[in-house]
Amino acid sequence: MFAPVAVVFAMSWSACAGGATAQPSGSPQPPERPSPSGSGGLQPGEYMTEWGWGRLLIQSEKGKVTFSLESTTGDSLCTLDGSIDGDQGIARQDGGRSSCVVGFGHSAQGIDVKAATLAECRDFCGFNGSFAGRYVRVKEGCGRDEVDRTRATFQRLYDRRNFKAALAILSPVLENCSVTLDWEDEGAIRNDLAITQYRNGLHAQCLATLARYAGDAAKDDDAAVDGWAPALAERYLDIVRAARTNIGLCRKGAQKRVP
Incomplete structure (x- = not known):
């Protein structure tokens, strides 16, 4: 879903950060976790x-x-x-x-x-x-339930107009989880992130976040979904229409900052 906030901003909500620190050379290696019985070594x-x-x-x-x-x-x-x-x-x-x-x-x-x-x-x-x-x-923070909780927290912060905190909450999802996000969730998250970047005055970052949709956003709706299966076309159009609005806002914001 893409819901407007204040002006016609394309917000969304639909139903995925972690890293590892290398051990010093020569340090003892931790024992391997035992495999669950009967699982052939598959880890839960x-x-x-x-x-x-x-x-x-x-x-x-x-x-x-x-x-x-x-x-x-x-x-x-x-x-x-x-x-x-x-x-x-x-x-x-x-x-x-x-x-x-x-x-x-x-x-x-x-x-x-x-x-x-x-x-x-x-x-x-x-x-x-x-x-x-x-x-x-999945990486830590990128499980489906974890992403849902993060996005719910983001939405609450955004609705309270705490845009700086909302940006800090949502940015790691795209940075760390993009490999395992499905196309629909990724599109929704990119639009949410882009409009939040706009709210923080980060117009260039907003445009970069939506760069993959810029080509289709420049087309009319029929051309944008040419080749898409009918069952999926409307869902993709939700992403493109939101991106079209957000790209326009961020371009205007970037032009205002040019001396």
């Missing part, structure tokens, strides 16, 4: 695909390892959950009559997920849906 946690179209949650409780998996391919969804044994997961539905075997492969970058029983796994997905791909462990 939240994993996302690049661009955030797929999400994998692995949990361990009382020696039992479970997973839940959801993905969006175009306008097709996959949703499945089940138990993990070794490097395979089994999801069931329809009272156990239909099952999907999911393969989990280890890689340096994360977990490679595939459908081991293609025909059966299609029952868990919409038409042309797929969940196969590489899932990377």
